Amino acid sequence: MALRYAILGLLTKKPSTGYELNQQFKETMIHFWSAHHTQIYRELIKLEEEEWVSSVIYPQEDSPDKKVYSIEDKGREELLKWLLNYKVEPPKLKDQQLLRVSMFHLIDPDDAIRFLEQSKEHHRIGVHHMNVWQQTQYPTDEDKKAALGEYFTSEFGKRYMKSWIDWCDWAIRVLEELKDEGN
Amino acid sequence: MALRYAILGLLTKKPSTGYELNQQFKETMIHFWSAHHTQIYRELIKLEEEEWVSSVIYPQEDSPDKKVYSIEDKGREELLKWLLNYKVEPPKLKDQQLLRVSMFHLIDPDDAIRFLEQSKEHHRIGVHHMNVWQQTQYPTDEDKKAALGEYFTSEFGKRYMKSWIDWCDWAIRVLEELKDEGN
DNA sequence: GGTGTATATGTGTAAAAGCACATATACACC
DNA sequence: GGTGTATATGTGCTTTTACACATATACACC
Known part of the structure; x- marks a missing residue:
């Protein structure tokens, strides 16, 4: 039920196509919300039926037609209602990496270390991507308030x-120490 | 599909009832996996049908009967297969708190600060709970390897x-600065 | 005496999410 | 000439997850 509010939130910034919304889910919302593109397209159809958003189709020559959605007064109203009527809810998450970490008692310390090295590398790349993103997209002082x-x-x-x-780094150190103790 | 592996992982430590598994999901796995209790009970039934786990019923006098599940060889085998055949997958999460933060351009800075104060307090309590948990449950050096x-x-x-x-704290500081600039 | 919490296990049904696949164009790379 | 990626929007179907509710006992608190 909150996916619709995530979509509406993005539409308050600028009218967008389903495709663009999906890009933004993957780029800027990756750290707190995930949604499949088919889910986004379907939710947009529902939102239009309920008149929370409206759409205009722009024909294109060298690629498929664009369907640009805009937020309507009703949508803005409902979004604000949701935004201000909150209770602190714990996040819902499914992290397969940490799930595997929780089973480290079942595997060899060397395998565990390899796993953590890969995970670390993955997050190093993530930080790099974030730095690149910030250099091109980061709000400057003028529009900080708007973004x-x-x-x-x-x-x-x-x-x-x-x-x-x-x-x-900490976990790898612990594992190395355990290995040394084992000798 | 990964819920079953989460359950199997817990059962490698000790045989448990669905109720106990649910407790552990809420206590120790809250930071990386969430599951509703009805989902756990249903998955256990499926796992037993496939003979990955088995169950024994213990009648009790002052509360309903207990159904204690144990992991079977087949389950242990499949768990290890899953554990070692991984690709680094990004976590899937739904965090309503951060979703609301992403819409701070729509609300009053004072409301935003109040929101963050509540969120901060919530996590302060979380750290406190963790400290209490660690004092009673934290693995000592002897069984660190097993846990x-x-x-x-x-x-x-x-x-x-x-x-x-x-x-x-950082975000609240930024908001306070923005308010000062506004004057 | 009622309310809330804890123990313990579910069913029925709805909503949310994900997977495989479909369509159509174009540009880059080997 | 094939493969992969990007743009752009979906359908059909399955799996996963969640919500409301059900049952039964006991203990604490006001």
Whole structure:
């Protein structure tokens, strides 16, 4: 039920196609929300039926037609209602990497270390991507107020990935020590 | 499809009832996996049909009968297969708190600050709970190897919550500065 | 005496999410 | 000439997850 609010939130910034919304889910919202593109297209259809958004089709020559969605008054109203009527809810997450970490008692310490090295590398690349993104997309001082959300959540994502890397280093150290004790 | 492996992972530590598994999901796995209790009971039934686990019913006098599940060879085998055949997959998450943060451009800075203060308090309580848990449940040096998973993931959860709190402080500072500039 | 919480296990049904596949064009790379 | 990627929007179907509710006992608190 919250996916619709995620979509509406993006549409308050600028009218977008389903394709563009999906890009933004993958780029800027990756650290707190995931959605499949088919889910986004279907939710947009529902939102239009309920008149929370409207769409205009722009024919294109060298690629398929674009369907650009805009938020309507009803949508803006409902979004604000949802935004201000909150209770602190814990996030719902499924992290296969940490799930595997939780079973490290079943595998060889060397395999565990290899796993953590890969995970660390993955997050190192993530931090790099974030730096690239920030250099091109980061809100400047003038429009910081208009892009506060992106400013805050991208910083969160960066800190999250950095603390992942630190945690990996710590866990690898613990495993190395355990190996030494074993000798 | 991964829920079953989460359940199997817990059952490698000790035979448990669905109720106990649900407790552990809420206590120690909260930082990387969420599951509803009805989902756990249904998955256990499927796992037993496929003979990955088995169950024994213990009648009780002062509360309903217990159904204690144990992992079978087939389950242990499949778990290890899954554990070692991985590709690094990004986590799937739905965090309503960060989703609301991403829409801070729509609300009053004072409302945003209040929101972050509540969120911070929530994570402060989380760190406190973690400290209490660690004092009673934390693996000691002797059985650290047997409880490596809990040792690593609880440390991850603690670091995660602490970095949430730091990030809240940072974001509140940014908002205060923006307010001052507005005057 | 009622309310809330804890123990313990479910069913029925709805909503959310994901997978495989479909269509159509174009540009880059080997 | 084939493969992969990017643009752009979907359908059909399955799996996963969640919600409301059901049952039964006991203990604490007001």
